[in-house]
Amino acid sequence: MTQHAGFEEPPGADEPIGVPYRAGRRTALRVMVPVAVAALAATGIAVVPALASDSAPALPQVTAEQLVTKVLGGGTSQPEAGGRTQALSGTVRVSTDLGVPAELLAFVQHGGGAAGVAGTAGAAGGGQAKAHDDSGADPTSRLSALLGGSHTLRIATDGPDRQRVSLVEDLAEYDLIHNGDQAWAWDSGSQQAVHYTGLRQGRPDAPGQLPGDVPDTPQQAAQRFLADNAANSDITVAGTARVAGRSAYQLSVKPRQSGSTIGEVKVAIDSATGTPLAVTATASSGGTVFDSRFSDVSFDHPAASTWQFTPPKGAKVTEQPAGAHQRDGQGGSAGHGGNDVKVTGQDWTTVVSFQLPASGSPNGSPSGSSSGSSRAGQPAHGKAPRGLENPAELVKSLGKPVAGGRLISTKVINVLVTDDNRVYAGAVTLPVLQAAAGVK
């Protein structure tokens, strides 16, 4: 390139003397180089994964029933039948786009939620809620963060008694580690841990076994969802797909009932192990509202150190002994009466209702969770955040007036707040909510 060192180049556009006629073309050619590099990179990045995922693998034909059996059998209830899928580890991307107003999300995250969804507002705390109310490691408040945006989870499981879920955050991490009869919740941001002891062993399907009750791995979400909704859904096999580099069947589940705002749920099921690798929910109005999928997965036994957790020096540890937690585990129904949380309808058209406190009550504003894809109506306790003196007014201010009250409408979750401060919520259309509320 030494020939370019001097003044061989044209002196400038306004000085045409001595301009070689091909200089302009050479410049144009050079400009093409970075453009070409960018274009090459863009096509390489866009096309290669597209090619990889578009090439639907050829798999033997199965019926929807066989697939559902494979999923449910390969999971929790029969250890020997599902031995192959008992151990796995991997990375899961969870994207949720419910269109929930940010204020409401903040409200939910502080444990006073009115629009819990997909079981993320798990039953934690129970009567002990006050004990670790301000703990950053409280699973309920932390996992409800999954209600919005994209998150990365690292999960590992080995048998019914060992699970670990790590929520990978910017410069922080939140961990749930379940090992035998004890479990830890760890929040790196606040350096706080909650220690659960005396858990029942060998009962993986017991509700509330793992604190926080994380359903956001594709596996758990799909198993629960299929178990709960199989009876009222049209289930078909919709081709094959590649997820995390593995061949999978696509199972399409559509509600048979009308009145649900969920249009379709697609579950990608690993052809070899029957492990659900991806769950995607689409609103009936169109658009993906929930997407949880493995980006990489391994069926090897994770290292034993995965299940070990020792609270680091200087961390604040909250003990959560057995009595409180076991009651919590069975507390699904017991909690209903005490907190005035009612569940009406079933499956796709489940509606959860509860009474909002008229003014800020210092302890335990009741809340409920509702969902088309998981067990509905687990009560979650907690305080309203300090700034929210009057949750009823806040919730109402977000809604638009409809017959019978105010409606907070999101892509899938609709919440009706009646004039007498009763909240009806569900992944259902407004008429279903109004019927549940008795509005003409």
Next chain:
Amino acid sequence: MSLVEAAEAAGAAPRVAAGPDRATVSGFLALFRSELLLTFRRVRTMALLGALAALPVLIGVVVKIETGGLHGGGDGGPPFLAQVTQNGVFLTFTSLAVALPIFLPMTVGVVAGDAVAGEATSGTLRYLLVAPAGRIRLLAAKFTAALAFCAAATLAVALTGLITGSVLFPVGKVVLLSGDTVSLGESLLRMVLIAAVVAVSLSGLVAIGLFISTLTSSGIAAMAGTVGLVVIVQVLDTIPQLAAIQPWLFTHYWLTFADLLRHPVYWDGVLHDLGLQALYVAVFGAAAWARFSSRDITA
């Protein structure tokens, strides 16, 4: 010895004797050395590095004075701040996390933006090119010197963070983000790795700065343009409606260096970051070449 090998040996011998490759390499090294000296002998560069080094000292002293008030306050404030009082090593991580979004790119923007345009401003660019160095080699030398500054700037923050932290606070085993505790030795190893990742994270910005620097003859304009771009891109990175393009912004994965503090280490974000930086270097390096090699140098 076969005929082919003999021919090869015969062919290779005169090439080594003539040594054009060697000349290129040593020529580049000489150019790089002069660029390096030019960069680091400047009072301005020293002032930038000094300001970066002052940042951990400032944070450390403030935390030391305010220790009473910080206990129990988990949220708010820079990351890892709660741990600093218990373990001085965390001052390095806090300082890097604070410096990476603003201070580090600002200094890098100044150095990279000034690289070519500064020479044009002071009227020395044409003399540089009169020497038979070649424009590509000059550009490469400027780029490498700016990368060296990235490393120096990151080291300035990390080292003063480590020194200040160990002077002001107790030092011991480090608690990772995942709650695991690792020995001091391993944490220092991870710190070196993090510093390297942070320095390389800035290479995309260096390429952009160099490209902007070839666009103008005003050093100030190139610096302001580069630093302004960093600010704009970071603002874009926070707008939720732009989620589709955010993974392509060069600042998007900067803070993934903290993934090296997990157990097991979570590589996805870091690898994304390094890949993206390589892409930016390729595109903007090519753009800088396209502009600089066909530009008329009038200053």
